[in-house]
Amino acid sequence: MSNVEKVSVALTPEMATMMREVVAPGEYASASEVMREALREWKFRRTQREQAVDQLGRLWDEGIASGNAVDGREAFARIKSKLDARIAERELR
Numbered sequence: 001m002s003n004v005e006k007v008s009v010a011l012t013p014e015m016a017t018m019m020r021e022v023v024a025p026g027e028y029a030s031a032s033e034v035m036r037e038a039l040r041e042w043k044f045r046r047t048q049r050e051q052a053v054d055q056l057g058r059l060w061d062e063g064i065a066s067g068n069a070v071d072g073r074e075a076f077a078r079i080k081s082k083l084d085a086r087i088a089e090r091e092l093r
Contacts, residue, residue: 009035 011019019034028034 019031022028022034023031028037
């Protein structure tokens with residue numbers, strides 16, 4: 001592998017055991033391969049988290065821009081009342 005930088009990483013005994021348990025049977029060729037995959041997964045999760053935070057911010061801004069808040073109980077009561085009226089209309093037909 002070209003352009004690699006060797007670094008030293010301190011792991012807990014449990015983590016070191018987990019690494020050996022996947023390298024020994026050949027699931028991974030080396031501890032370095034395990035670490036590279038772990039870092040790729042970490043980078044992916046970090047990117048996903050950043051995207052989620054960005055989306056939450058956009059949704060928050062949309063909510064603020066949509067106007068004043070409405071009491072949920074009142075809103076559902078109005079919706080239920082309208083639906084009840086529609087159902088009653090259909091029953092009269």
